[in-house]
Amino acid sequence: MRFSTSSGALALGALLLAGPALAQDSPAAHTVTSPGDIHTVTFTLRDGAPFYRVDRLGAPLILDSRLGLVLKDGPSMDADFTVADSSTRSFDETWTTVWGESDSIRNNYNELRVQLRSDTQPPRTLDIVFRAFDDGVGLRYEVPEQEGLGAFEIMDELTEFAMTGDHMAWWIGAYQDNRYEYLTNHTPVSEFETAITPLTMETDDGVAIAIHEAALLNYSSMTLRSTGNATLEADLIPWSDGVRVKTAAPMVTPWRTIQASDGPGGLIESDLVLNLNEPNKIEDTSWIEPGKYVGIWWEMHLGTSSWSIGETHGATTENTKRYIDFAAEHGFSGVLVEGWNKGWEQGWVGTGDHFSFTDPYPDFDLEYLAKYAVEKGTRLIGHHETGGGIENYERQMADAYALYNDLGVRAVKTGYVAFGPNLQRTGADGQKHGEWHHGQWMVEHYQRSVEEAAKHQVMVNIHEPIKDTGIRRTWPNLMTREGARGQEYNAWNEEGSNPPDHTVIVPFTRMLGGPFDYTPGIVELLLPARPNNRIQATLARELAHYVTIYSPLQMAADLPENYEAHPEPFAFIKAVPADWAETRVLHAEIGDYLTMVRKDRDSEDWYLGSTTDEHGRLLKAPLAFLTPGVTYTAQIYRDSADADWESNPYGFIVEEKTVTSADVLDLRLAPGGGQAIRFTPAE
């Protein structure tokens, strides 16, 4: 489109001037194009400094952008280069997921590897690798073993993303106290200073773009700094001493990822981040099982019970038995219990050095309950709130996971509640140093935790985590994580609850990384225990979240008594799977509305979830995803005509229709509403 009142001819002329330079224009250009001719990466050296650009379908997506690493000691890897060699290769395989949004994923790219050598003293050797996919581009640095370079420190990574205009961005600022748990802002790129990734943008021309990273291992996490002129610069979270990355050759950086799609739905459907991770390293995955869980959790957020031992203690043997009985009766595979272990009574937010991860409180009979749960056909889900006491946790981690394994506990929820940069690390000087959740020290801690848990056959659900960069492909026991404002904010009056648009933004931003333990499914929306607070949703919307917000460990977050009082919506929550064979996006407008459909991995059932912001919607959903020729019963959980998150959140209708793949359903969503549908072959 043209965004002006000027004549089309003039506007078009300007676009032509900005058109893609042909590779031949520059003698030093090396290019690679994606298998379907969608994206082309062009690498060039300018006076010895490395640059890349990305074109999409014949027009620029990323303009010429700087590359390079600045080292603390000796020559940097950002200039004085010549191309020693370059090579391309093609790759095409379809791999099978252990669990996830789809059962198999095609990984198809063309790769360009440019080997650079500097004329510095000592000379530096650096490979830059580009993978061109039809859904985007990945690039990373590889520092080979070389003379004069053992351990080294990176002071800056110069990677730029020069956007073609001041695109509208959906962003959360980096370097904030409260980890990633903020509402998302929506402004042009020029109006923020820093942003966490995934950073999602939309151009005036209808292209959705997300910048993120894949396989964040042994490195600091990347944030983006806006230069004000539509260029984004990598800004790595530093250690407390200002160094960005402490590493040694040979090493590889995480992949920097650029995903692009005509319309934002394609970003959700893209598997690029997973494809840029290494294949599964866990041989026996039989113990890794997605599932749904309930737990002793929401009652603490409502303030009716406490984590710490005392009169209102939630994690008592008796209360836990009640949850186990409820889970067993209704088919939940897990029962989370928070506040079961010693240490809470000494405080916890950012002060977690005193927690024990093996000693239960005296009123919580861990062994008995773990066994009782297994006998009833469910399992306890463990809980390790570190309170930011990383070194304390590292000391106990192996024993704690081993204990769970012994007890038949297959999953643990970990927590890192502390404000940044305030995670206490003991330095070589013996002093404590405050680190960020998202710097290299913590990246490595989170990874150690996952790998240690895998040794003990324990699945992990991380709260206050490092962002998701697709490591679940390599370590499929890394199930899910928080890393965004979850349901719990809706119970905290002082923080303000999540507005209706929150869950039609997060799937296009935070969730491009991976699953989100949002903990949906509150059916007692008005929170009698919190009279000044409420869920800003209709009942049907809370159900739709089970489809639009994926988590392989998916919570039914409300209290057992509330589900018993609302059997109709609870029927959907009991039915909906946490593991899918296929996922498609039907309607997608960031911050406005989202409709997704997913096929159950274990049956022929399909599920649809549709949610909107504070505006009602009428969306037409063609049922093309259903198997042609099969008649389905659609169990529809929808807003009533007079439903409204504010004035009538319980306006809710359950009905059945008979449908086929040739039908088009009208989805009428109330303000702050949604719709959930289960499609079952009728026979």
Place this chain on the structure above:
Amino acid sequence: MRFSTSSGALALGALLLAGPALAQDSPAAHTVTSPGDIHTVTFTLRDGAPFYRVDRLGAPLILDSRLGLVLKDGPSMDADFTVADSSTRSFDETWTTVWGESDSIRNNYNELRVQLRSDTQPPRTLDIVFRAFDDGVGLRYEVPEQEGLGAFEIMDELTEFAMTGDHMAWWIGAYQDNRYEYLTNHTPVSEFETAITPLTMETDDGVAIAIHEAALLNYSSMTLRSTGNATLEADLIPWSDGVRVKTAAPMVTPWRTIQASDGPGGLIESDLVLNLNEPNKIEDTSWIEPGKYVGIWWEMHLGTSSWSIGETHGATTENTKRYIDFAAEHGFSGVLVEGWNKGWEQGWVGTGDHFSFTDPYPDFDLEYLAKYAVEKGTRLIGHHETGGGIENYERQMADAYALYNDLGVRAVKTGYVAFGPNLQRTGADGQKHGEWHHGQWMVEHYQRSVEEAAKHQVMVNIHEPIKDTGIRRTWPNLMTREGARGQEYNAWNEEGSNPPDHTVIVPFTRMLGGPFDYTPGIVELLLPARPNNRIQATLARELAHYVTIYSPLQMAADLPENYEAHPEPFAFIKAVPADWAETRVLHAEIGDYLTMVRKDRDSEDWYLGSTTDEHGRLLKAPLAFLTPGVTYTAQIYRDSADADWESNPYGFIVEEKTVTSADVLDLRLAPGGGQAIRFTPAE
């Protein structure tokens, strides 16, 4: 979505304040809600002045907006009213089209009629009627027979459309010389002074809105004036004496229409404008046949032949025979011949009083050619260029249509090339008065022409027309019209050709009224006869226009020799129908891209057309529209990987695939490109 960096809670608070007032709030409110509870119209009197508002799914779509008619003489109909009576009724029928985008259309609304009576002297009686559909709202004034009101003149219509914000609009200014033939501007509503309708807007919240009118008869056409504060006011094109409408009681005004959809594709799928027209008045419709035509036309635009008699005259007997033979060989039902009649030699643009519509030039044997065409299985299409000489045309119209009927000519293309306001009308004073194309005088002329043509069983294709307001439902011999920048601009260097986004804007704006005789299908894109000009399209895009730009008389606009030189694209042009059983929109971003599918009315074939602006695209098309269980052969006409409207417009590939309704096709569109597909059941 929220469009700010402020906290969600604050932004939400502001929205709540703007929430819909409940009908009960005002004792004088009368309301009606659409059958699916999507749109609610609320009528109120404020100090005797009529107002309406429209809510969509619980939120305002149109804020309280003024209604009323200002009369020249005596009391106006804009104030001093009380509600004498009000009533509602429901209507639901499915009607069959004679031809069009679909074979049957559901017309389902709830109606509110408010009868107003003023305490003026004499008292005025006015009905205001609202129809609430799920895809929008129509409203009109009905002036009943009443004491003290015979013939009367309307000086102003006060209808307002108070938008809820300064929405981005796609607009063309009213009161311009060159009728509707301009490129479309894209700015907030506040940045234009006047705009023609359909006026299409998009809110920040993802809602697409179009304001237009239906059944424009015996009235002046409505344009919209922007007040600068997001309110649009009806601005009727005046007669040369300043009066807007000359009428008499009883009378009804055209319907003012407001269409709304979550996303712009729904505007294209809406049948609201047709539903607000009266049913078909032509009993025997056997002679009304959609079809495709070639013609002696493009060669004049290329400058290689002339309309006027002389050495390069196009409309010679010999040349016409050549076109007839070509049409017969390739199955076209019509052959348009322009420049066949006497008068062109005296000039024509705005000076058309000398045209004869019955006397052919001596080198054009009308009778012989008409008969020759019928013998070969095709028909001549007549041509009446009035050059703005309306009274001259009115004098000859009946004879001219009768002549065509005698000769077996079933269709005529009429033309009104003149600049506004310069159509010469002889007043009661015997003087000439310059009128607009779009004022009441011409509205009535165009209608007389259509009705007169119907008497003689002649179909009409109007160029330089009044805008389309759906009268084709009532008079289905009104086939198609221009009323926008057509293909011809691409041959006129001095005017500038149509940029690639033009045909991904027009379907969302001008074409919400109805069919557009764009005259697609130029395959010799580089116009050797016009070295400074070209078509800004790839070959595949020109084919896709046959699906995205509907006309029941659809031209294959290029020269016979050019089609013979390009048999592959020509195969699609020969196959594609001009009459459809069903139409759906798959991808829709105004000014960016559009994918539509349509089912042939006479076979089981489906056709897909997808076009983009100057940006390449990768769009995923689920083939849900195909009949489940049937295997189809997809004949795909697509851009090659290196195609580009500018650097490689002929980059074109034809290929076949076997597909079913369960498949999802990747549509890769080049910059300025497109894709056309024919799906045929394979057996």
